[in-house]
Amino acid sequence: MNQPSSSSQLSRRRLFQYAGLAGAAVAGLSACGGDDGGGSGSGPQQRGGVLTHGATGGSGKDTLDAHAPVTNPDIARVSNLFEPLLFWDNNYELQPALAESVEPNKTADEWTIRLRDGLTFHNGKDVTAEDVLYTIGRVADPKNPTSAGVDLARVIDLQATKAMDDRTVRVVLKQPYSILDAIVAEYTFGIVPVDYDPAKPIGTGAFSYESFTPGKTSTFKKYAGYWGDPAFVDQLVIQDFADDNAKVNALLAGQIQTLDNLPTNLIDSVKGQGGAALVSKTGAWVPFTMRVDTAPFSDNRVRQALRLIVDRQQMVDQALNGYGSLGNDLYAPFDDAYAGDDFPQREQDLDQAKSLLKQAGQEGLQVELFTGDDISAVAVASANLFAEQAKAAGVDVRVTKKTPFYGDDYLSYPFAQDFWNTRLYIPQAAVCAVPGATYNETHFDNPKFTKLVNDATKETDEAKRNQMLVDAQQIEYDEGGYIIWGFREQIDGYGAGVQGIEPSKYLPLGSYKFQFASVSA
Amino acid sequence: MSVTDAPASPIEEDRPAPSPRGRPAAVSWLLWLLRRLGLAVLTLWLVSVLVFVATSALGNPVRAILGRDYEVSPERVRQLEGLLNLDQPLPQRYLSWLGALLQGDLGTSIASQRPVTEMIGDTVTNSLVLVLIAAVVMIPLAFGIAMISSAMRRKRGDTIIQTVLLALAGLPEFVIGILLVALFSTTVFTILPAVTISVPGTPPWSAPETMVLPVLTLVLAVSPYVARIVRATLLEVLDSDYVELARLKGVPEPVVMRRHALRNAIVPGIQVIALQLAWLAGGVVVVEYLFSYPGIGAQLVDAVRNHDVPMVQALSMIIAAVYVTVNLVADLVSILLTPRARTEISG
Numbered sequence: 066m067n068q069p070s071s072s073s074q075l076s077r078r079r080l081f082q083y084a085g086l087a088g089a090a091v092a093g094l095s096a097c098g099g100d101d102g103g104g105s106g107s108g109p110q111q112r113g114g115v116l117t118h119g120a121t122g123g124s125g126k127d128t129l130d131a132h133a134p135v136t137n138p139d140i141a142r143v144s145n146l147f148e149p150l151l152f153w154d155n156n157y158e159l160q161p162a163l164a165e166s167v168e169p170n171k172t173a174d175e176w177t178i179r180l181r182d183g184l185t186f187h188n189g190k191d192v193t194a195e196d197v198l199y200t201i202g203r204v205a206d207p208k209n210p211t212s213a214g215v216d217l218a219r220v221i222d223l224q225a226t227k228a229m230d231d232r233t234v235r236v237v238l239k240q241p242y243s244i245l246d247a248i249v250a251e252y253t254f255g256i257v258p259v260d261y262d263p264a265k266p267i268g269t270g271a272f273s274y275e276s277f278t279p280g281k282t283s284t285f286k287k288y289a290g291y292w293g294d295p296a297f298v299d300q301l302v303i304q305d306f307a308d309d310n311a312k313v314n315a316l317l318a319g320q321i322q323t324l325d326n327l328p329t330n331l332i333d334s335v336k337g338q339g340g341a342a343l344v345s346k347t348g349a350w351v352p353f354t355m356r357v358d359t360a361p362f363s364d365n366r367v368r369q370a371l372r373l374i375v376d377r378q379q380m381v382d383q384a385l386n387g388y389g390s391l392g393n394d395l396y397a398p399f400d401d402a403y404a405g406d407d408f409p410q411r412e413q414d415l416d417q418a419k420s421l422l423k424q425a426g427q428e429g430l431q432v433e434l435f436t437g438d439d440i441s442a443v444a445v446a447s448a449n450l451f452a453e454q455a456k457a458a459g460v461d462v463r464v465t466k467k468t469p470f471y472g473d474d475y476l477s478y479p480f481a482q483d484f485w486n487t488r489l490y491i492p493q494a495a496v497c498a499v500p501g502a503t504y505n506e507t508h509f510d511n512p513k514f515t516k517l518v519n520d521a522t523k524e525t526d527e528a529k530r531n532q533m534l535v536d537a538q539q540i541e542y543d544e545g546g547y548i549i550w551g552f553r554e555q556i557d558g559y560g561a562g563v564q565g566i567e568p569s570k571y572l573p574l575g576s577y578k579f580q581f582a583s584v585s586a
Numbered sequence: 587m588s589v590t591d592a593p594a595s596p597i598e599e600d601r602p603a604p605s606p607r608g609r610p611a612a613v614s615w616l617l618w619l620l621r622r623l624g625l626a627v628l629t630l631w632l633v634s635v636l637v638f639v640a641t642s643a644l645g646n647p648v649r650a651i652l653g654r655d656y657e658v659s660p661e662r663v664r665q666l667e668g669l670l671n672l673d674q675p676l677p678q679r680y681l682s683w684l685g686a687l688l689q690g691d692l693g694t695s696i697a698s699q700r701p702v703t704e705m706i707g708d709t710v711t712n713s714l715v716l717v718l719i720a721a722v723v724m725i726p727l728a729f730g731i732a733m734i735s736s737a738m739r740r741k742r743g744d745t746i747i748q749t750v751l752l753a754l755a756g757l758p759e760f761v762i763g764i765l766l767v768a769l770f771s772t773t774v775f776t777i778l779p780a781v782t783i784s785v786p787g788t789p790p791w792s793a794p795e796t797m798v799l800p801v802l803t804l805v806l807a808v809s810p811y812v813a814r815i816v817r818a819t820l821l822e823v824l825d826s827d828y829v830e831l832a833r834l835k836g837v838p839e840p841v842v843m844r845r846h847a848l849r850n851a852i853v854p855g856i857q858v859i860a861l862q863l864a865w866l867a868g869g870v871v872v873v874e875y876l877f878s879y880p881g882i883g884a885q886l887v888d889a890v891r892n893h894d895v896p897m898v899q900a901l902s903m904i905i906a907a908v909y910v911t912v913n914l915v916a917d918l919v920s921i922l923l924t925p926r927a928r929t930e931i932s933g
Contacts (some may be wrong), residue, residue, distance in 0.1 A: 307884065311877065311878045315780050319776060320781060
């Protein structure tokens with residue numbers, strides 16, 4: 066996806082102030098799909114036809130609830146049926162979607178949402194401020210918040226949040242919250258009408274609902290009244306696959322045109338049949354987690370030593386088959402404030418590691434590393450690799466596979482692993498690095514750090530906020546409990562004749578926006 | 587569960603069985619049937635205990651279902667525990683589950699919160715159709731191969747057929763399936779669909795071409811056993827004295843094959859077919875998974891992955907019930923077709 070060249074110079078917030086640019090940004094997205102030949106076909110994109118997407122996973126648990134997608138097929142479905150107010154573009158930057166602007170006041174405790182003109186739901190009804198209010202109320206329901214609303218439910222004042230006119234909503238918060246625009250851009254925050262019923266899902270997306278069988282197939286048709294550029298294909302079919310081989314076979318046989326999560330060992334067979342592998346950078350990571358409150362990791366020298374033992378490049382090459390980039394013990398690589406590229410890149414330094422361990426009185430250190438298949442295949446591979454690398458530093462790492470890993474002992478393992486997907490810095494820190502966070506595996510509790518993150522959440526000046534976050538990252542870089550050795554790349558596949566699908570840092574297959582994809586007959 | 591071994595005696599004339607001890611034949615038959623049914627019910631009951639204990643012994647299912655969220659959502663933990671009656675002791679849970687099962691209530695699926703019966707109706711039908719089509723293709727094919735092979739005994743044709751059958755019997759069905767997909771769908775030709783993608787609400791056979799490879803895989807996986815057993819029986823009969831006598835009397839070879847050999851091979855054939863059909867009831871799991879066929883196999887894998895305990899229990903019981911029923915029917919048919927066994931019961 067090519068960004069309009071101006072966007073790198075403009076702050077994302079300023080961009081929304083130009084209502085005219087809003088349309089251009091979205092139009093540009095579809096246009097570049099056609100010209101760049103993102104797909105494996107050549108020539109102009111064709112209209113018509115059916116695109117069948119092979120989705121990895123899914124089961125009888127599948128849902129069409131706009132605000133509760135869990136699996137890959139769920140996410141693919143809601144991403145085409147519903148649209149949030151803003152959206153993450155393929156470069157993981159905010160762009161206008163249903164809203165032409167989402168603006169905070171100076172103190173970030175009141176936000177004004179201005180809807181685009183001429184929006185309709187699939188049943189023909191206009192999209193109004195009431196629908197936005199209903200959606201916010203559903204997502205941030207204090208009794209039962211959905212995934213996008215857990216944080217929001219805590220800060221929003223639902224009573225005071227009101228519609229100002231048909232196209233304007235004022236969101237009132239109980240405390241400053243500077244990243245509301247990031248929250249309302251999540252795919253889990255699609256705008257639904259006031260009488261929304263998940264059994265008859267009506268949204269504003271480029272495709273409207275036709276049929277749905279959980280765990281199997283669902284079908285959608287091109288929505289003629291779509292506010293943006295209409296979809297190229299007439300029908301979208303999303304088929305669940307439990308098995309990787311079946312999925313790739315279906316692509317090779319021409320039964321499906323796109324698939325997400327292509328196993329690296331099958332890339333060549335897809336290419337051999339005229340298809341292509343789509344490789345996208347992501348912010349997903351599988352860290353080693355050291356409990357900073359438990360010996361021997363309570364000694365920062367031990368944590369530093371283990372961080373210096375890891376050969377990160379070897380991890381990326383072997384555990385990720387080369388499809389990844391180096392990590393520097395910090396997360397949220399797509400956040401504007403990400404400091405991992407600014408701090409010195411940590412590399413394997415066995416002498417330094419040995420010396421640190423000696424200082425800490427931990428020569429001949431023996432540790433048990435807990436891992437499990439339910440984290441991911443990457444976890445077990447990297448755990449074994451780490452044990453090998455640690456030998457060279459005289460550290461004896463015993464890898465223990467727990468089944469299930471996410472059982473009684475989760476969050477209490479002294480030394481273990483976990484998985485995380487792409488997030489911005491503040492929401493990520495809120496769930497993993499502050500006291501009381503839901504998944505604080507490292508038991509990190511640094512008052513200075515916590516204050517920096519909390520203050521940043523309230524700060525609307527982007528430069529000031531980013532500086533606070535850089536300072537917070539300095540603390541994690543110096544004494545945190547994570548070993549973040551790399552970020553995984555997302556690999557998807559598509560067949561011959563498919564055009565218009567660009568790599569995206571957000572979600573697989575150009576963030577599942579199939580309206581930009583075309584198929585040739 | 588075989589009642590008879592391969593009979594070496596000739597088929598007798600088909601006349602009512604004598605009942606020398608005076609007990610009416612009908613009563614003897616009824617008693618035999620009742621005993622056989624009782625055994626089947628006993629088997630199913632034992633299976634139900636095993637299934638229940640096994641699924642309950644896997645540890646706390648709620649923890650497995652919620653995974654990483656177990657610690658943080660006590661409300662959902664309570665809700666799921668209520669759904670699974672985890673507050674009751676194991677025997678009581680078993681009894682209430684069995685009670686509901688006997689009334690046709692298979693419980694509520696944890697994954698979808700819908701009744702299990704509603705969830706599995708279509709998939710059970712889909713699997714039955716798949717197995718039935720496979721059986722309809724397989725039975726005449728296996729008998730045909732056996733007849734050709736035994737007629738060509740010790741000639742090159744027989745050797746080739748036996749080698750192919752042995753090779754096929756040695757291949758697991760997923761290997762057969764993958765080879766077929768490579769041959770017909772992806773690598774060599776692309777003439778058949780590699781997986782079943784059916785429009786929601788319509789059964790898979792509304793697009794018959796998607797059924798070809800799953801059926802073919804099952805047929806190729808099962809036919810070798812049936813063909814080899816039938817061939818062995820045919821050869822045994824063809825070597826027997828009374829066939830020799832028939833030949834000496836000038837009965838033409840095709841008639842010998844049809845009237846004497848084949849009719850004697852039917853009973854052992856039925857036994858091995860029943861065993862294979864019963865195996866298919868569970869063995870479709872792999873084939874359905876491979877071809878994304880929407881049947882109980884795929885659903886069982888799905889349910890196990892979701893830790894959907896009521897669903898796993900229901901599907902296991904259905905597979906067990908099919909197994910027991912097929913064996914029961916096979917025994918019944920075998921006896922009706924075997925005069926000696928028939929006589930023993932009536933007598």
